[in-house]
Amino acid sequence: MRRKSEDRDHCGRPAAASGVSRRALLQGAAAAGIAAGLALPFRPAQAATSRISFVGWEGYDAAFAVGDILAKNDAALDTTYINASEDMITKLRSGGMGTVDFTTFNHMYNPVMGEVGLVTPLDTGRLTNFPKLMPKFQSMAKEADGKVYGIPFTFSSCALLYNPKLVTAPPTSWKDFLKPEYKGKVALFADVLTNILVWAPVATGVKDATRLTREQLDATIELLITLKKGHIRAMPASLGDGAELLIRGEAAMIMGWEPMVLWCRDKGVEVSIAKPVEGTWAFVDTYNIAAEAPNLELDYKLLDHIIGAEAQAKFGNDNFLGVANADAVALLSPEARALYDYDNLEAYFEHAHIYPRMFPTESDGTHVTYDQVLDGYDRFLKA
Amino acid sequence: MTARRGTLATGLLLLPAALAFLGLFVAPLGYFFVQSFWKASSFRIVPDFQFDNYARVFTDYGGALGFTLGVAFMAATVATTIAFLFAYAVRFSLGRAGNVLLVIALITLFGGYLVKIYAWRTILGLDGILNSALLSTGLIAEPLPFLLFNTGAVIVTLTHYLLPLAMLPLFGALRDIDDSEIAAARDMGAGVTRVIIDVVLPQIRPALLAAFAMCFLLAAGDYVTPSLVGSPGGAMFGNFIQSQFGLRMNTPLGAAMAFSLIGASLLVLGATGLALRLGFRAR
Known part of the structure; x- marks a missing residue:
């Protein structure tokens, strides 16, 4: 008889019906916690060497x-x-x-x-x-x-991607971003290195975009500011965001990345890669x-x-x-x-x-340093 | 002896909190405050004691700082105003339905910050819900491009994110208001607006400032929202701080920018507190 009463919870239900009593559950949990805590430092070394x-x-x-x-x-x-x-x-x-x-x-x-x-x-x-x-x-x-x-x-590479349905003709130059018909329909990628290395040759014709004079850097920044103020719809923070601009029709052309072609296709939007005469990075x-x-x-x-x-x-x-x-x-x-x-x-x-190395870290008297490039890019962002 | 034991017990009880406060708040801030007087050279940080970083904050980034404070002020003002109206309606007008609406509003906090940003991109985009609705009703012939990627979109998104946070202190304060005071004012002929201005707002002034401060500080430090829905020219101060700590590896200047933002924010909050005190006096 005693055993029978022990098998019931405080409401008189058989303990088996409610699984375990609250006290037993708490005791069990406490014991398990203590055991786990004690065992943790002595856990057998199953981890990789x-x-x-x-x-x-x-x-x-x-x-x-x-x-x-x-x-x-x-x-x-x-x-x-x-x-x-x-x-x-x-x-x-x-x-x-x-x-x-x-x-x-x-x-x-x-x-x-x-x-x-x-x-x-x-x-x-x-x-x-x-x-x-x-x-x-x-x-x-x-x-x-x-x-x-x-x-x-x-x-x-930083590819010029475009949606053929949203352009009048396939772009042949990065300067097509400046055409009036694409005002508010183009996007730059929000990355300092990409923007400078792509747009410096466009703005100045320089062959090695990692070796810019002060004047060349200024011309590049001015061109970027012109783009930003009058032509750019957005500067996506990530490549995925950039692809989304193309997928949603927010941008007709974008400074992108080859894999974005397949990301867009996956969403049912066909985009093409252009070959601008200035080349790319x-x-x-x-x-x-x-x-x-x-x-x-x-x-x-x-x-x-x-x-x-x-x-x-x-x-x-x-x-x-x-x-x-x-x-x-x-x-x-x-x-x-x-x-x-x-x-x-x-x-x-x-x-x-392919550029062989980064911008100079120390001044060589002729070319701008990486820090000066970053200052210039900040100027572009603040403009 | 008992008193001393009580003091000791209190001290011991406070010790974990004090250690957490010192270790997690004071020490990192102190370290970065000291670093804000150092300088960076060729990806290295050099100990020094100079004020050049603080000078640069205002000469090079003063415009961005002012723009950020303006955006944060707008977002905090709009969020606090809407939150007050909502909390007021829940407390005094909507009865049980009000509580349900309050719970629904607070549930949006579980949605996550980035989800809200992307939701607004979906609403405001060229093929977004808003443009689609306007097109289908014939109100516009072409999608409106200016709804997204501008400062307005940043303020709308931030307001949506901050709204539930502003509601909490305001609703808490409104619950403490004695209904009989409002009834007395109404009996004496005051309209709803007069009751709000002369009776309600003076009593919840601290909560108004708390709600505004929470919204303002979160908005002022944000750099994700402007990156995703702002205009390319709308970089906020947080974006430049992030750049100093990450891309430029100039933590001394980044720290100086962060402390300048804290200082400027405290000035704005002080001025707002003063304006609230002058504007909402109990009569």
Whole structure:
């Protein structure tokens, strides 16, 4: 009889009907909490032995998911995604050295990053897949000082995209942005580097847009201000926002990015890529091993995997970006392959200029420094 | 002995809060305040003691600061005014339906900030709800492009985001108002407007200032809204602060800009508090 009463809750219902009594539940929860708290510091080491720290653009870590490279090496990946290249410098400068393994600097940053000791000079002889990179990328890996600070693994360009239904004729020049019929129907991308490197040749005819005189920078900023005040509909904060402007018909032409063609198509809007006579800016992003990387030996192994054909193809198909490994091209989906002129990359890069390095950080007496470029860009934003 | 033990117990109870306050608020702010007198050189921060950063805030970014304070003032004023009218109706006119409306208004807080911004892009865009409605009614022949990507869109979006936040202190203050005071004023012949100005507003002045301050400070520090719905020329001060901390890696100047914004905001709030005190005196 006693047992029977114990099996009932305070309302007289059989305990089984309500599952467990409140007291039992609380006792159980408390016990579980204490047990978990005590067990936490002594948890058996099921975690990977090596933690690989990646600091770079989202999506650039896709290669780690190919195969079982991490598991095979008893490693796990920690990712920190960035909003600007400078975030990587901030991370390394503010205690990141010694904890970060990989960064993904644009190749233009590499000479300075190597010079100030933020990235490790690489021995390409240790990378079995390095010779499989297209010759252009192999040669550009080596900097003026003869060292390699990053392995090129992807490329793309700032493309002039337009919606054929919203233009009277396909644009042939960036100056078409200034035509009266497109007033309020064009968009610039909100990025200082892209705007200066694309519009400096348009405003001044300069060949190397990273080496501007004061007058050339001023002319570039004035042109950007003219565009902003009289022609631009918006300056999208992200590439996705830019694609949305095209999809919604908010913009007829935009400073964009090749993958946006497929994003728009996915939403049922066909956009085309124009070839402005002034050309455009191509970026080549690299994989770097950070200085004092905690897993240097393993990092080399992983880097070799990252630039391998299979990982490159996965990256290209996921992100619709260009790949550097020649063998990976055949593994790309038709639409990812069609975005870039792999059969004639020389022609592609003749139109989309690769600049060898960033703006000067210190004054050379002739050309403006990066800080002066940023001041000029602030002037454009404030105008 | 008991008193001393009580003081000790109070001190111990306050200790976690004091440590959190010092560690999470005072220490970071203090660090950045000190840094605001340093300088940046070639991506490095160099300790120093100079006022150049503060001078640059006003010479180089004074216009952006003034523009930002203006936008924040507008958004806070509109949000506080609408919030007051809504809270007043809920408290005095709408009965039980008012409480339901209040809950609905507050539920919008769960929607998230970015969702609201994108919602307004959907409403105000060329193919947005508003333009589609105007086109379908025949009021316009072409979509109106000026609804989006301008300062007006920034103010509308910020107001929508801030509205529920302004309602909370105002409704709380209105609940404390004694109905008999309002009834007495009405019995003596005062109209609704006179009752609001002479009886209600003077009593909820602190809540008005709290609502305004919350809206103003959030709007003044915002940099996402102008990036997504503002005009290309409408960069707010927060955008430039973000640029200093991120792209330019000039945290000393970024810190000086942040403290200048705090100082300027306190001046605006002080002036607003004074104006409320002078404007809404109990009679």
